[in-house]
Amino acid sequence: MPGTRRQRSGRRWDLPTVLTYLALLVGAIFAGFPVLWMLVSSVKSNTEIFASPPTLLPETFTIEAYTHIFGDAEKMRFFFNSYLVAGAVTLLTLLVAILGGYTFSRHSFRFKKPLSLFIISTQTVPPITLLIPYFGIVVAFGLYDTYLALILTYMVFTLPYAILMMTGYFNTLPRELDEAVLMDGGSSFTALWRVIVPVSIPGIVATGVYTFLLAWNEFLFALTLTKSMDMRTVPIGIQLLMGQHAYEWNEMMAMSVLGSLPILVLYLCVQRYFLSGMTAGSLKD
Amino acid sequence: MSVVGHDRVLADSAKGTAFQRLVSYRTRRLLAPYLYLAPTLALLLVLMLFPMAVVLYYATLDNVIMNRSPVFVGLANFKAIFLDETFRISIGNTLYFTTMSVVFHLGLGLGFALLLDSRRINPIVRAVFRVIYILPWLFTAVIIAIVWRLLLDPSGVVNAVLVTLGITDTNIEWFSSSDTAIHALTFVNIWAGYPLFMVSLLAGLQGVPDSLYEAASIDGANEFQKLRYITIPHLMPIIVSIALLDFIWTMQVFPLVWLTTGGGPIHATEMISTYTYKLAFTRYEFSLASASAVVMLLFSLVGAFFYLRYQKVRD
Numbered sequence: 001m002p003g004t005r006r007q008r009s010g011r012r013w014d015l016p017t018v019l020t021y022l023a024l025l026v027g028a029i030f031a032g033f034p035v036l037w038m039l040v041s042s043v044k045s046n047t048e049i050f051a052s053p054p055t056l057l058p059e060t061f062t063i064e065a066y067t068h069i070f071g072d073a074e075k076m077r078f079f080f081n082s083y084l085v086a087g088a089v090t091l092l093t094l095l096v097a098i099l100g101g102y103t104f105s106r107h108s109f110r111f112k113k114p115l116s117l118f119i120i121s122t123q124t125v126p127p128i129t130l131l132i133p134y135f136g137i138v139v140a141f142g143l144y145d146t147y148l149a150l151i152l153t154y155m156v157f158t159l160p161y162a163i164l165m166m167t168g169y170f171n172t173l174p175r176e177l178d179e180a181v182l183m184d185g186g187s188s189f190t191a192l193w194r195v196i197v198p199v200s201i202p203g204i205v206a207t208g209v210y211t212f213l214l215a216w217n218e219f220l221f222a223l224t225l226t227k228s229m230d231m232r233t234v235p236i237g238i239q240l241l242m243g244q245h246a247y248e249w250n251e252m253m254a255m256s257v258l259g260s261l262p263i264l265v266l267y268l269c270v271q272r273y274f275l276s277g278m279t280a281g282s283l284k285d
Numbered sequence: 286m287s288v289v290g291h292d293r294v295l296a297d298s299a300k301g302t303a304f305q306r307l308v309s310y311r312t313r314r315l316l317a318p319y320l321y322l323a324p325t326l327a328l329l330l331v332l333m334l335f336p337m338a339v340v341l342y343y344a345t346l347d348n349v350i351m352n353r354s355p356v357f358v359g360l361a362n363f364k365a366i367f368l369d370e371t372f373r374i375s376i377g378n379t380l381y382f383t384t385m386s387v388v389f390h391l392g393l394g395l396g397f398a399l400l401l402d403s404r405r406i407n408p409i410v411r412a413v414f415r416v417i418y419i420l421p422w423l424f425t426a427v428i429i430a431i432v433w434r435l436l437l438d439p440s441g442v443v444n445a446v447l448v449t450l451g452i453t454d455t456n457i458e459w460f461s462s463s464d465t466a467i468h469a470l471t472f473v474n475i476w477a478g479y480p481l482f483m484v485s486l487l488a489g490l491q492g493v494p495d496s497l498y499e500a501a502s503i504d505g506a507n508e509f510q511k512l513r514y515i516t517i518p519h520l521m522p523i524i525v526s527i528a529l530l531d532f533i534w535t536m537q538v539f540p541l542v543w544l545t546t547g548g549g550p551i552h553a554t555e556m557i558s559t560y561t562y563k564l565a566f567t568r569y570e571f572s573l574a575s576a577s578a579v580v581m582l583l584f585s586l587v588g589a590f591f592y593l594r595y596q597k598v599r600d
Binding site for chain 2: 016017020021023024027028030031032034035037038041049050052053054095096097099100102103107109112115117118119120121122123124125126127128129130131132133134135136137152153155156159163187188213216217219220224235236238239242249252253256259260263264267268271
């Protein structure tokens with residue numbers, strides 16, 4: 001890809017090159033310093049966090065904040081809930097989106113255009129608009145403060161993206177793949193699960209990671225549709241920590257580090273697929 | 286896919302499922318797309334279209350959920366919120382916050398994408414910087430809020446640096462002073478949101494043919510002219526699409542505001558979303574909140590209309 005445009009031979013340390021590196025460095029400080037500060041603060045003692053002048057490297061390195069969290073059953077429950085909800089949302093979304101994406105990519109049918117426009121436009125509906133009726137519906141069906149309430153409502157927001165990303169990925173696969181199965185008398189359902197899905201793993205992984213990210217990060221519905229500590233997810237847990245003991249900054253930072261870790265790890269593992277999948281989904285519907 | 290697997294596919298399909306034996310091939314072909322889409326449509330019908338109808342209905346009643354026998358009041362709730370000064374303030378704040386965010390997201394996103402795409406830098410350095418630049422995107426709003434509360438604390442590191450540099454001699458109360466709160470909040474959102482532009486534009490830059498730059502070099506074009514007349518026009522479709530989406534999504538911001546300023550001090554950072562949330566879940570005025578939520582929906586749908594129209598024009 002980019003390699004073709006860049007000849008390695010003629011590189012010199014001329015002024016534009018130095019300025020480019022300098023600008024990159026300034027940008028990296030802007031982007032990365034808050035993240036670095038979060039990491040550093042999580043291993044400081046609580047008294048050192050507001051030390052004047054501030055210390056970039058902790059004078060007393062301590063993992064006390066982390067051991068506190070790991071020893072606290074209530075906080076570990078937040079993580080369990082987040083993994084459970086985000087995991088279930090990801091699996092269900094993928095299942096439904098593979099079916100939907102496949103039909104948008106391969107079939108022609110009467111309401112294809114309006115349905116695809118509908119799915120694209122659902123991405124723009126504000127969560128706060130749906131929140132008030134959701135609250136009523138969830139209470140009416142006895143789903144208030146349950147995992148199911150979160151899983152179903154999250155899917156409304158993950159599914160449109162997932163379908164667009166999967167359609168984009170399926171469009172890149174040659175039609176001959178499924179046509180071979182159809183010619184041999186197989187159904188399109190067989191073609192999808194036996195032939196298309198196995199070669200679509202990169203697209204499915206990218207879609208899955210993005211779905212997981214959306215579900216893991218969700219705040220508004222988790223705040224409003226759950227109540228008991230047993231049902232709270234990590235973002236709500238961090239917010240509660242803010243209210244409970246406003247001065248335990250190192251613990252809040254450690255919780256933030258732990259809360260970001262799954263997303264960072266997932267992203268680093270699949271970043272190549274992720275970016276291509278994202279652009280296939282968001283820009284070419 | 287192995288040869289053995291292929292044989293099994295054929296063996297299975299020769300037998301045919303019960304469904305295949307019952308329904309004719311033609312009907313199956315006609316029905317298939319809708320069967321594939323059935324779970325999606327069921328979910329979106331029950332949890333998207335139905336709730337939208339419900340919120341519209343709620344907005345025309347005197348009060349719901351808290352009220353056992355609601356009465357139809359027409360557009361009175363809409364009139365009430367537009368007469369509420371706080372609602373008008375929150376529209377103004379939302380517009381300022383959104384416009385500034387989108388403009389700076391685009392500026393930073395384009396700038397960083399061009400830097401990362403520059404042929405002057407080493408590929409390994411590029412890979413490392415790309416991960417650093419994308420970091421803000423991977424953090425959830427709650428964590429962004431809490432980290433920036435620590436950074437922008439009156440006795441936090443940002444003030445310490447500013448005092449050391451002699452830019453200010455007092456500790457600024459970034460989030461709790463009504464002069465700075467909205468700007469601090471917008472700054473944090475700019476930090477949190479530029480990577481969407483950056484990532485999309487980086488992908489777009491790969492699609493600009495090298496031959497155009499070479500031709501421009503032969504004609505004696507300088508770097509700025511190449512950017513102005515080749516790069517930007519090629520990226521324009523991405524810029525417009527992402528700007529519209531970013532505008533719609535930024536307008537709906539909730540967690541970041543809720544967890545840094547909560548809309549305060551004295552409505553200085555009140556947004557339509559926080560205004561709506563407070564009406565519903567702290568004042569239990571669900572009908573007024575529904576009216577405000579419908580206004581929010583209308584703004585978003587206007588954005589969606591332009592987005593879809595632009596996509597159509599491009600096709």
